[in-house]
Amino acid sequence: MGCALKHLSFWHETAGDDWAPRPSLPGTTAADVVVVGAGYTGLWAAYYLAAADPGLRVVVLEAEMAGYGASGRNGGWCSALFPASLPTLAAMSDRTAALAQHQAMRDTVDEVVRVCAREGIEADVAKGGTIALARTPAQLRRARAEVEEARRWGRGEDDLALLDAGAAAAVLRAGDTLGATYTPDCAAIHPARLVRGLARAVERRGVVIHEHTRARAISPHHVETDHGSVSADVVIRATEGYTPRLAGHARTIAPVHSLVLATEPIAAHLWEEIGLRRRETFTDHRHLIIYGQRTADDRLVFGGRGAPYRYGARISTDFTRDAEVFKHLRATYVDLFAPLRDVAVTHTWGGVLGIPRDWCASVGLDRDTGLAWAGGYVGDGVSTTNLAGRTLRDLVLGRTTDLTALPWVNHRSPAWEPEPLRWAGINAGLRAASLADVEERLTRRPSIVGRALERVVH
Missing domain, CATH: 3.30.9.10 (D-Amino Acid Oxidase, subunit A, domain 2)
Structure with missing residues (x-):
């Protein structure tokens, strides 16, 4: 499988990685935080959580291998683009909060550049706008x-x-x-080198990544996989376009x-x-x-x-x-x-x-159930995932910060229509x-x- 991944895209082929698989989940276990998905969202969340509290037991579950999905295949734009417009964000909150979201996205581009330098991630970064x-x-x-x-x-x-x-x-x-x-707020990157380097940086901080471990269902404080289950205080869903494969999420994301x-x-x-x-x-x-x-x-x-x-x-x-x-x-x-x-x-x-149905990305945590999520980036995820990771860190650790006050936090998008309406509507739009x-x-x-x-x- 590792060798086969090299042929998924130009980025995978030139990532400078042997794509050796990490061990699957060995059986039922427990953690403080379990992250479902080893793409950018899940890895950024794990990275910032482990940096903020090295004592946390953080486990990341990945159905294929870290960087298999969009994180390793995208166009390589780390931009300040956010899928919802400023008027939309202002309607969800107010003008000041909408502008704060925009500034947070601008700052995030530089944060990704800084982390690449700090962690020695050779992602061919060039901030040319x-x-x-x-x-x-x-x-x-x-x-x-x-x-x-x-x-x-x-x-x-x-x-x-x-x-x-x-x-x-x-x-x-x-x-x-x-x-x-x-x-000026965009950096060209090599996306597969970024995600693979980030996975290694996460592991250096004590996070455990289990690959070839498909999550079947997520429930409060629990993830059921094809290799056993993981119980945790917090479960972070970081599955983006693959979300419909989870039980109960067929209409969450298109x-x-x-x-x-x-x-x-x-x-x-x-x-x-x-x-x-x-x-x-x-x-x-x-x-x-x-x-x-x-x-x-x-x-x-x-x-x-x-x-x-x-x-x-x-x-x-x-x-x-x-x-x-x-x-x-x-x-x-x-x-x-x-x-x-x-x-x-x-x-x-x-x-x-x-x-998402309303084209608005979101990040959040339900404290009653311990279920957290981030996603719905509409293709603007290379940078937005980093902002999501830092926001999830603050939410999980119970911090009230400028990030947790942004309008996309705890936003709930409506469900997509059932088929065939969804199929007809999306393809009509294209x-x-x-x-x-x-x-x-x-x-x-x-x-x-x-x-x-x-x-x-x-």
């Missing part, structure tokens, strides 16, 4: 509106700036660029696939034509999300949504059926960067992200995003479908 291109009049209009909204919230140019075509080209030269937005590709190393003269000298991450203002980065070894890693939601919350392990989506991804980056038309794609892969982008390319005006879609997801 994110440029979001506007390549049609409709996209430019949205870019301007986003910056105007940021100013109404008191966010300055050091947070989000509007670039004209020339300033955008100085960062990233893509075809038909009219302008862009830029934020697992949606995102697909990614990597090219061969790109020649220096081509990068000189394109840009990204500081390894800025990039996207544009279309409706159907795309994302990319220049890797430390000068490849292009490029991904996006578009793969259909699988009926019954099924999670795919075979992405050969998505050949058309990968073909579209390649066509999209060639449309952006014509000099890359002859560059070969060497890796294609996919992973699952978790979407189709609508694609149609909105086509409409805007043809009409050069903001899409009516797109405006309706934005109201649904924000």
